[in-house]
Amino acid sequence: MRYLPLSRQTPVPSDLDIAFAQQPKLVDELAREMGLEPHEWEPHGRHKAKLLLPLLNKQGTDGHYVLVTGVNPTPLGEGKSTTSVGLCQALGAHLGRNAIACLRQPSQGPTFGIKGGAAGGGYAQVIPMDDLNLHLTGDMHAVTAANNLLAAQLDARILHEATQQDAALFGRLVTPRQGAKCFSESQRRRLARLGLPVDANPEDLTAEQAARFARLDVDVNSITWNRVMDTNDRFLRRITIGQGPAESKATRQTQFDITPASEVMAVLALAKDLEDLRDRLRAIVVASDRQGNPVTADDLGAAGAMLVLLKDAACPTLLQTLEGTPVLIHCGPFANIAHGNSSVIADRMALKLVGPNGYVVTEGGFGADNGMEKFVDIKCRASGLSPSAVVIVATVRALKVHGGGPLISLGAPLPAQYRSEDVSLVRSGFCNLARHIENAAKLGLPAVVAINAFSTDTAAELELVREMSVAAGAQGAVVCRHWELGGEGAVDLARAVEEACAKPRPQLRFSYDLSLSIESKLEAVARTIYGARCVELSALAKTQAERFERQGYGKMAVCIAKTPLSLSHDPKLLGSPRDFVLPVRELRLSAGAGFVYALAGDVTTMPGLPTRPALMDIDLDVVTGRPIGLF
């Protein structure tokens, strides 16, 4: 593999300037270097490619699987993506290992809202960074289209049921093919779910059976399926639809979420292959009927069309780091109402591609309490894959916050404590990192601490974190400077990760068994990982838990939506909170994704635009064709 030399500058220029200063390899060269066969990939432009699904059948032994996670972050973020990218640059360009970073696709909403890339930063970036932060290869748009097709079909069906008699409705739904009326595949599956004969002739159904088949009888108040858009559009947070004269029988309130919040995104991220994707799409529950039974995407006959819309989005996108090592970008589910990890398909492909001595580095959203727990309990459970080690990213800045330093907010100047040495503040805040090291051990994962150094950190502060980490049980703890130096700045981290992975692969332990009740599973995560005394379900949440168990969804995983800033649900409880009560306000079902999610905090599923959004500074140089002002 040809690695790309960095021509580093001091001070470190803007992310966009660094990205444009590097000439990426042609994707043909990268694909050749990775040993990809022509039927295993296809180019998308000169510097992007799609890896194709036949790669899932590649034979061989998997490489080492490394999760990058972090302490509970400040609102500024502590550099997990940057570390994932820097680590791969170090493993590849500096140690000559096969290493692939598997990362989430950023949403376009925030790109144009508040500045902030999701491609690493400094000299540890994914390029071409403008493609990554814009449409990339269209996966995000495909998720939007699949989500919204289901929404349109749901509302249209409710309207058609409201305006047609049973016989007319049945007659329109079951149409002739080659002359005779017959049931389609999805209609036969519905017949089976209803306990009706699947091989029946449409004419043989009784009027009652035909009506039962034709009427989904959606309880409009139970609809949980929202429309989505990959734009920060706060005016769509609560809307009334169907106010046209022809739809007035079914006017209702609903909302748009941003695309990463779509269950379709979680489904795509968790699917093992095309068949699994198809089954998960069919299983999506959009509402209950008036008898309390789930109404699925398959009942609406929409899962096949959604699958067709997602057929290319099921393939990960190949990009590269600034130093020319491969990166797979695939899916970007929310880290609160969903599991916040990139896709199973990308990880499966990457593990085969790097081979038994190689490394696949992936990332969990938010802090380790969210990201690592969901990676293990949701993603690894779905994929059957097991990580060799976990990297916990910590910063002196974040530990100072956990130690009681003044709060940090986006856009405001950084208080003095964060710009000068304060060893005792670091020492008091270390408890947060210690908890994540401990949690990793509970899950059976060897932890390596990556101390992401900033120019304001002092040697004493960094050394303290290193020492305390090892004392707390980390397999390694190293200071990293990949933002400033690229892969060279993460070579020690790479060596520590290699060491951790060289030991016998640990036995992964889940936080809970799927056979427990929903409430017990929530309690297991809250106690084991968060350090809560117990969970407290609201009356609503209790009713919902009962309903989901009655409907047959009791054996799903659980996914807790809470703040990333604290181990608890309360962003003000910094450091190492214990023995709090985790309140669960509401439960929702993501039956296709395979989990019940619990709201233990406020979750905004549609961001807004500030008075001067980033979009006001973004433009295109019409001569070079290059974006200006993107980050």
Place this chain on the structure above:
Amino acid sequence: MRYLPLSRQTPVPSDLDIAFAQQPKLVDELAREMGLEPHEWEPHGRHKAKLLLPLLNKQGTDGHYVLVTGVNPTPLGEGKSTTSVGLCQALGAHLGRNAIACLRQPSQGPTFGIKGGAAGGGYAQVIPMDDLNLHLTGDMHAVTAANNLLAAQLDARILHEATQQDAALFGRLVTPRQGAKCFSESQRRRLARLGLPVDANPEDLTAEQAARFARLDVDVNSITWNRVMDTNDRFLRRITIGQGPAESKATRQTQFDITPASEVMAVLALAKDLEDLRDRLRAIVVASDRQGNPVTADDLGAAGAMLVLLKDAACPTLLQTLEGTPVLIHCGPFANIAHGNSSVIADRMALKLVGPNGYVVTEGGFGADNGMEKFVDIKCRASGLSPSAVVIVATVRALKVHGGGPLISLGAPLPAQYRSEDVSLVRSGFCNLARHIENAAKLGLPAVVAINAFSTDTAAELELVREMSVAAGAQGAVVCRHWELGGEGAVDLARAVEEACAKPRPQLRFSYDLSLSIESKLEAVARTIYGARCVELSALAKTQAERFERQGYGKMAVCIAKTPLSLSHDPKLLGSPRDFVLPVRELRLSAGAGFVYALAGDVTTMPGLPTRPALMDIDLDVVTGRPIGLF
């Protein structure tokens, strides 16, 4: 160029079966055959490519430019796209000419709504047809994103203005860069429009000037910018947005349109190059302020970000016909509220690529009264290009309808008159075709009539149309069977087109001069092309015409939105209506596209889903990865 042989079957299989039975050439081969240099194109998958903007600077003489249009169609369509594709297959694969078809991208909405392809049909198709009818290379999604970013920014700005004092608003809008506060590029353009000093320091503005700068002061009732989605979602036809607690100061009613109805689509289709695209985006008017001045995308600071979102969508997509000749797919604006033609950029590139002896075949939406008129008056005026000939597609079926035959509707069985010979019905309906031949002559365009033959047409019927066409002034009139036979079935048409193009290039004549008043321009189209006695503007439309003229938009082109089924505004006035009064209910401005559009009929800008939409029969074969049931 290697042409692909067809293995034709009888009866003609489904479009999807025909498409999948053909193995397209690798796009690398096609690009090489077309003489494309590496910097002029990039692959998107193995069978699609983007042609890049440097191609616009290619030197050389343009080829012949041929417009395919048609008689006023029946609701079933008369085969314009099929003819465009068949003609190129004939010119290329059978006559060995350089020929490129430039076609519109179909919307995904109808694909999943009511079956119907937009890629030709039978043995005259564009392949891969599943890609064409799905996301293709993401242009449609980019248009959606750009449109909706502007919408989000508009509503967010209204809210921020409603909740902030002048000084705070100004302070947030004009932010420091490298320490000192300064105006951005788009803010300087706004200063210039307001007559304020463009080089002013932000601190030097008086409070009154600062307020005038910061407050767009949008008159909410004047907003004309809708959100869009490329899904048939009738519940979004009329909605109330901003019902969340934080947005309640700016709750309002609005609507979603389907993406091809976005002005961004028309803008992209009419832009000559990136600079023109930038200027058109800036000029988009979204509302008036409370003083009646236009509020533009540039006032909102959104045009640059929209341009960045559209940078790849500005490049046409290269596909091929079933016989391996090149096709450019680019843009798909509505044919009523917009001009209904594929892009200027694709045509410009294609004309250079085919060279002086080659042919570029493009298409106008709806009948020639809409499609040909707008092609000439809007698209050719914007591009400066001039066609060599026009092909008018006619069917015996449509002429019978114009002759007084029973009405035809989608999905209903075809009445007997259309399945057996009725020469006199054809003779009475010919008047419709005659009018379009006459109109072509008025615009200075030599017309060739393509009689698209169906199996139910008789020799006598077809011959009658041929004879009458020549008698009515057509340069040629030939029977075509490309649906059944591919290019071989359109060889006579290709020869007739060659003959028409071999004559000296005619002088294009517009229907009106831009310097006329809006009302006079509408009247010119209505009288010259439609045969109306006059136009009658509603009181509202008159007020709007005055406003647009006062705002400086009086010299724009006009675009009349009316039914395709009749030369008039009334779908029931078939044949050759004359001397009717064309009522114009309302005018709207597409300042970026460069036209004022007039509503002379009901226009649905958001289709719906029927009780059993096409999506219910669409699925993916998870083994082959191929769609099933698409058309």
